[in-house]
Amino acid sequence: MVVSAANAFAKEMSIRKRIAGIYNKREDDFSSLREYNDYLEEVEDMIINLVEGINVPAIEARISEYQRENAEQIMNAQARKSCGSQAGTSNVPQGQYAPAVAGGIAQPRPMGIPNPLGSGHDMMGLEYEDEETRRIRAEKAARAGGWSFEISKKRALEEAFASIWV
Incomplete structure (x- = not known):
């Protein structure tokens, strides 16, 4: 039972990922919130039907038709997503200081009064608690x-x- 539940979860996640890559409109692509919510509901219904195996050929045909009609928008959204994910990357190893760059000029590292070890406060300024x-x-x-x-x-x-x- 555990194995089948894990397989069902993996199946649903792969379907959701695939559909999210195709049906990727945002709220500002619609003229009203109602239209956007209807769009989201339609997408969710398709995902559930694919997971449950209900009317799969018809849904796959709708997906193919949507991809043909909205190919340019899908590519733009994927490009926007890949640019957004690359914006957070840097050449500095994780956990090390990377100076902020604004307009090509490195900004100075913020200076403050560090909390000495054993002061009873952690890095966030919250007090340590004893047992x-x-x-x-x-x-x-x-x-x-x-x-x-x-x-x-x-x-x-x-x-x-x-x-x-x-």
């Missing part, structure tokens, strides 16, 4: 959610004794 503080916070959160140790203990005992008589 006792974390434990207390977790207990308070559990009580706020209606959980208590007594209820859990009572339920475990009831379930244990109920199983004896079965």
